Amino acid sequence: MLRHDAGLYPPGVEPRDWGPDDVDERHQDPHASADLQGDVAKIFRAITKFEAIIRKRVVAFFLSGAGVITNSELMTPLRVAIVGFGTVGRSVARILIHGVSGLRLTRVFNRNVNRKRVDWVPASVSWTETIDDVFSPDVDVVVELVGGTDPAFEWMRRALSKGKSVVTANKQVMARHGLELFELARANGAQLGFEASVAGGIPVIRGIQEGLGGDELIRVQGVLNGTCNYILSEMASSVVSFETVLADAQARGYAEADPAVDLDGFDAQAKLAILSAVGLRRRVEPTTIPCRSIRGLVTADFDAARELGRAIRQVSVAERVKNGSGVRAAVGPAMVRLDSRLAQVAGSENVVVVDGVRGGQTAFVGQGAGGDPTAVAVVSDLLAIASGNSRMITHAFPVVGSDHRVVEMGAQPHYLRAAGGDEAERRLTEFGVVGAQRLDAVDNELLMVTDPCTTEAIEKSMNKLTNDEAVRVLAALPLVD
Amino acid sequence: MLRHDAGLYPPGVEPRDWGPDDVDERHQDPHASADLQGDVAKIFRAITKFEAIIRKRVVAFFLSGAGVITNSELMTPLRVAIVGFGTVGRSVARILIHGVSGLRLTRVFNRNVNRKRVDWVPASVSWTETIDDVFSPDVDVVVELVGGTDPAFEWMRRALSKGKSVVTANKQVMARHGLELFELARANGAQLGFEASVAGGIPVIRGIQEGLGGDELIRVQGVLNGTCNYILSEMASSVVSFETVLADAQARGYAEADPAVDLDGFDAQAKLAILSAVGLRRRVEPTTIPCRSIRGLVTADFDAARELGRAIRQVSVAERVKNGSGVRAAVGPAMVRLDSRLAQVAGSENVVVVDGVRGGQTAFVGQGAGGDPTAVAVVSDLLAIASGNSRMITHAFPVVGSDHRVVEMGAQPHYLRAAGGDEAERRLTEFGVVGAQRLDAVDNELLMVTDPCTTEAIEKSMNKLTNDEAVRVLAALPLVD
Incomplete structure (x- = not known):
């Protein structure tokens, strides 16, 4: 055992014993061998x-x-390469060029980089369309902003393998391959920041992981997709069809030409998988989270929501299964109370609401997308790495154990719209979906609130019902508190 | 200059040059000499x-x-002493005893400690009523939960002077003496965590400082006092007098026997000073922030708020003075839009809303008080210290430069209630307080919304008016967006 000679120290100074037998073995790196x-x-x-x-x-x-x-006092500035010079990349560059202590932009990568060049980037920054340049020794941190899995994932692996830290806004890669990237980061002494991958500028990863580190979270809910929220807000406030609002959103640049990733829930699905890992400390395979599309909603659904004192939101929810492994999770349109946190986000805002066993409910609200807010998250991660404050970033994901299985949400009352009126209700009852409250409906439709049941039960009955085009379920939205 | 012999390293390993001339002098500790x-x-x-x-x-x-x-992998658990075994102290103890990796409760201090002993604390924890025991070598971190300035401040100084880290929920000490404590912490290699001092369980210090580290905040607003919020919520929802609601809140333990600190704004004042330092990076002397009491509000004020589509909240606000030093700040009752973040907190909830130049508006909502939520903040700080992730805690306050002066808030429309009807309005106009909208009033009162003016202007006119008891301003609440 190493031991100080106490005689060397002036009075009042107690040399502490930090020998190897003091190292708590429970905290040893499981990957050490x-x-x-x-x-x-x-x-x-x-x-x-x-x-x-x-x-x-x-x-x-x-x-x-x-x-x-602090490391920021010790180190030469971290040399940062931006990979992907789109909206967020440009915002990050602007902030770094404006001057952030401890950070220096040195490289910008983009395909066909010449059409991306801008005159406000100083000459000291080198532009490249050769990805290998980003892995050169004069880069300390790679900011990955190209999105998508391929080739972003491979590039992040290459950076981490070379001991370079990575800051990313890439929810798909983090949700699917986060574990592998964290292991690679740990093995190579690199850091991995991903605050920007969920809820844009809202510091929810850091808030959950560090600020609520002393709590044990049992549920994470959120409105995580700004495009859906914009469309649903518009449909609620004006009597226009889904198709019209979508076309308008596309024209304004709020929705992609192929809006499936947003509308059908795959964007939120990836974010929810990340929140489950960070917040519930349970990793799940993102594609196993059931997603339901917001397509197919009509004006009558929004009228019904108003009648019920509710709003329609694309809600993502993940809960720890009590007393066991597994995560209850789902993404899809739901009716939320008007006074709930989930209702109180407008347009492209996001909200994340977490429930802890000790701290109760905490909500984080803000700009879920956009170049500047997302760039704030990226730069905050860079600052954490520069200041040596990033060890928790590397430990953000649980890196032991296998993925948790995703199980169906529990029984909830549902708002339900079906073709076929009384006949629809009679048949639904056969499948155990029982009406609790009829709402006013036009034509031969059925609008009602059900007794608590699972969305899956409704979908099963729907499958059977579709033999008969005249009698079928057209919308089924859980009523979320 | 120190330099590696490159020949020592295998291919692909580039030894970096970290000689003393690489240390950026701008980042040198100003207190070094x-x-x-x-x-x-x-x-x-x-x-x-x-x-x-x-x-x-x-x-x-x-x-x-x-x-x-990570340090948590290296170190024996941090040995924690709790000073003050009240509601929060007990909650912290319960969490630590339940088992938190890297933390171990070793001592509990309280005056007359014997009446505080509980049987669920293991025998390995020593109870003491001698404060010196807390500064013994077997304590690494002191959790200060006694509140008030004296003797808490002196105890925190003693702990830091001995190189022990401090975690505190003490807003008064942090607001008044934060700078001195941070300097002491830095000089002694200790950490100082104060997440629990503002907004209880809401991770707002960490969120602002780290999660929004890449942004530049220009305004911080909040509903920071749960007691006020409870009283104002109750008065809005039932036709009972301020005195009745206050007595009820005291009976339920929501308000202190001497409620002045809450009602008159001094609690929120201290929290706002901390948020100004952390968020706006501008320290202010807390007592220079103008406070206005919520006492004196009557049912008619809540009726008027409803008529205006607003709610009454005790609002704390601090803004950077543009293009110069100084902070515009105030604490007091205000009318907020019903759909604003400040309105959307009920009972003892708190909210902090920050505006950044890049990230836009971000809100943090949750439990602002209570043993368990506050304990979550304390334990999160302890975990940050244990994991070596706390350098930013030490750098949370700007420790260079002098305090910023607090200046009056800009002109805002005000809701105003005055005795003396038309005569009051005529006289107010003489002082530059001009009505924009008259509201229905009973008796000979004047209820109106003014053109934008400062609260100070109204108070000045009020001072002149009080010569005449029959003509005086009874309430003046800014309309906050």
Whole structure:
């Protein structure tokens, strides 16, 4: 055991015993033995980096004369490469060029980079369309903003493998391959920041993980897709069809030419998988979260919502299964109370609401998309890495154990619209879907609120009903508190 | 300059140059020279601690074989002493005893400790009513939960002076003496966590400071006092007098026997000063923030709010003065739009809304008080310290420059109730307070919304008017967006 000679120290200074037997074995890295078998270059690289940090700390220690030294005080600025110079990339560049202590933009990558060049980027920044340039030794952090899985995932792996930290807004890659990336980051002494991948500028990853670190979260809910929220808000406030609002949203640039990822829930699905990992500490395979589209909603549904004192939102929810493994999760349109946090977001705003066993309910509300808000999340991650404050980023995902299975949400009352009136209700009852309240309907439709049942039960009955075109379920939205 | 011999390293490993001339001088500790002249024991203590950390890192490095090592993996659990075993103290103890990796409760201090003993605290925890026990070498972090300035401030100073980190829920001490405590923490290599001092369980300090670190905040608004919010909510929903609601709140334990600190704004004042320092990066002397009491509001004011589509909240606001130093700040009752974030908190909930130049508006909502939510904030701070993730905690306050002066809020429309009807309006107009909209009033009162003016202008006119008891301003609430 290493031990200080107490005689060396002036009175009142108690040298503490930090020998190897003090290291709590429960906290040892579970991947340690695998890493020890890793290649020599990797270990050497880590040692080099580690030695450099210690040397620098010693130098800075004597320069500052104090015991507390932040990395931002020690280090030359982190050299940042932006990969993908779209809306968010440009916003990040603008912030970095405006001057952020500890950060320096050195490279910008984009395909056909010449058409992306702008005159406000100083000459010291080099433009490239060769991705290999980004992995050169003069880059410390790669900001990945190309989106999509391919080739973004591969590029992030390459960066981390070379010991470069990665900051990303890529929800798809984080949701599907987060575990692998975190393991790669740990093995290579790199950091991985992904605040921007969920809810844009709202600091929900950091808020959940650090600010609520002392709590145990049991549920995460959110309105996570701005495009859906815009469309649903518009439909609620004006008597226009889904198709008209969608076309308008596309014309304004709020919706993609192919809006499926937004409308059918796959965007929110990936974000919810990330929130489940970070908040509930349970990883799930994102594609196993059931998604229901907001397509097919009509004016009558919004009228019914108003009648019920509710609003329609695309709601994402994930709950820990009590007393066992697994996560109850779903993404899709739901009716929320007008005074609920989920209702109180307009247009492209996002909200994330978490329930903790001790802290109760906490909500984070703000701009869920857009270049500048998302860039704030990216730069905040960069600052955390620059200040050495990013260890929790690397530990954001639970990296032990296998994925949790996703199970169906529990029984909830549903708003239900069906063709076939009384006949529809009679048949639904046969499938165990029982009406609790009839609402006014036009033509031969059935509008009602059901007794609590699962959305799946309604969908099953719907499958049977579709033999008869005249009798079928057209919309089924859970009533969420 | 120190330089690696490149030949020592395998291909692909680039030793970086971290010599002393790489240390960016702009980031040097401004207190360095003062500290160098500090006493020898202090420097020796810092060196001891620093050496121990390095030694431990080296040991753990070879144990884990990876470059990324968190302090929680390295260290024996942080030994925590709770000072003040009230509601929050008990909640913190319960969480720690339930088991939090990296944290161990070792001591509980309280005056007359015997009447505080509970059987669910294990025998390994020692109870004491001697404060000196808390500063003994077997305590790493002191959790200060006694509240008030005296003796809490002195105890926090003693802990930090001995190199012990402090986690506190004490808004008064943080607001008044935060700067001194941070300097003491830095000089002694200790950390100072204060998430619990503002908005209870809502992770607003961490959210603003780290999650929005990449933004520049220009305004912070909040509903920060649960007692006021409870009273105002009750008065809005039932036709009972202020006195009745207050007595009820006191009976239920929502309000103190001496409610002045809550009602007259001094509680929120301290919290707002902390938010100004952390969010706007401008420290202010808390007592210079003008406070206006919620006492004196009557049913007619709530009726008028309803007529105007608004709610009455105790609002705290601080804004950077544009293009100059200074902070516009105020605490007091205001009328807020029903659909605003400030209106959407019920009972003892708190909300903090921040405006950033890039990220737009972000809101944090949750439980602003209570043992368990506040304990979550305390434990989150403890975890940050345990994981070595707390450097930003120490840098939370701007520790350079002097306090910013607090200046009056800009002109806003006000809701105004005055005795003396037309005569009151005529006289107010003489003082530049001009009515824009008359509201229905009973008796000989005047209820109106003014053109934009400062609250101070109304108060000045009020001072002149009070010569005449029959003609005086009884309530003046700014209309906040």
